[in-house]
Amino acid sequence: MAAIKQITSETICKILDWKSVISAVEEAMVNVSEKRAVQNVRSVTQIPKTDNILFAMPGYVNTDKSTALGCKLVTLFPSNAQKNLPSILANILLFNENTGALEVIMDGTEITAWRTAAASVVATKYIRDVNSQNKTLAIIGAGTQAKIHAIAFQQQFKFVKVHVWNRTHEKAEMLCKELQCQSTLHGTIEEYIPFQNVEECVKEADVIVTTTSATTPLIHHKWVKPGVHINGKLWTKSSKNNNRTNSDKNHKLDLITKLGNSYFSK
Numbered sequence: 001m002a003a004i005k006q007i008t009s010e011t012i013c014k015i016l017d018w019k020s021v022i023s024a025v026e027e028a029m030v031n032v033s034e035k036r037a038v039q040n041v042r043s044v045t046q047i048p049k050t051d052n053i054l055f056a057m058p059g060y061v062n063t064d065k066s067t068a069l070g071c072k073l074v075t076l077f078p079s080n081a082q083k084n085l086p087s088i089l090a091n092i093l094l095f096n097e098n099t100g101a102l103e104v105i106m107d108g109t110e111i112t113a114w115r116t117a118a119a120s121v122v123a124t125k126y127i128r129d130v131n132s133q134n135k136t137l138a139i140i141g142a143g144t145q146a147k148i149h150a151i152a153f154q155q156q157f158k159f160v161k162v163h164v165w166n167r168t169h170e171k172a173e174m175l176c177k178e179l180q181c182q183s184t185l186h187g188t189i190e191e192y193i194p195f196q197n198v199e200e201c202v203k204e205a206d207v208i209v210t211t212t213s214a215t216t217p218l219i220h221h222k223w224v225k226p227g228v229h230i231n232g233k234l235w236t237k238s239s240k241n242n243n244r245t246n247s248d249k250n251h252k253l254d255l256i257t258k259l260g261n262s263y264f265s266k
């Protein structure tokens, strides 16, 4: 049996670039839709009496360009934040499609983070008229997904303002400072603004990304502009809270399009 190849996070980080990742994610979505890829529903193993979860995410793709059989194994340990570790850690296993032998184990944490933001970019690209309308992006949260969404969205769309709200305001301030420094270094002119209040953060937004682990809604539909595009990035035990927005009988959020985890309201 051939030796199993191991690809570390250092190597993965050197390889990833936004143009390739966004185009690969878009291609993967098309392959799933056109049945060139098999993507079964992930299995969820929760460790009893904890919030800790192991997800198994298998997949197979067969196109003119490539064939691959793989499985991503992801852990979600929410209390890792207090240990200075990412709450989501992932590894990806690739198998020989003729023999089933394991050939590659690669770090999947960065790939998962980039893939998730790239999926939001693709959804936003198709649902919004990105060039003429997207002036303000609002990000709810200031963790891993908040930062990577800010980077991916600015790479693709160049919003003039990026608003950030987080439960702990200092973290929103820190993220804005970090992103502002990076944009200054790159000579771009966008403004990163931390908000104390969620309503103020989202009310002018053309696109919203929710990136928290909150289990109750944080945004009320009455606060958002007509036509706003909302990307909901999350995992909860209760799928009914999955878009982290609120609506009631009199003011219904009208979901006219759903693509992956993304919603558009009119």
Ligand SMILES: NC(=O)C1=CN([C@@H]2O[C@H](COP(=O)(O)OP(=O)(O)OC[C@H]3O[C@@H](n4cnc5c(N)ncnc54)[C@H](O)[C@@H]3O)[C@@H](O)[C@H]2O)C=CC1
Residues within 6 Å of the ligand: 076, 081, 087, 088, 109, 112, 113, 114, 116, 140, 141, 142, 143, 144, 145, 146, 166, 167, 168, 211, 212, 213, 214, 215, 218, 233, 234, 235, 236
């Ligand atoms: N990191 C990744 O690669 C992926 C993450 N996700 C999902 O995205 C969401 C965020 O993940 P990460 O950014 O990795 O986590 P993180 O641990 O880096 O950040 C979590 C964020 O949620 C906020 N938060 C937690 N509980 C809250 C509450 N009750 N109310 C308001 N805010 C609260 C924190 O302040 C922080 O901003 C999670 O639901 C996760 O399952 C989904 C796919 C991939």
Ligand SMILES: O=C(O)C1=NCCCC1
Residues within 6 Å of the ligand: 055, 074, 076, 088, 112, 116, 234, 235
């Ligand atoms: O890879 C993904 O997609 C994940 N979604 C929810 C949390 C675990 C990873």
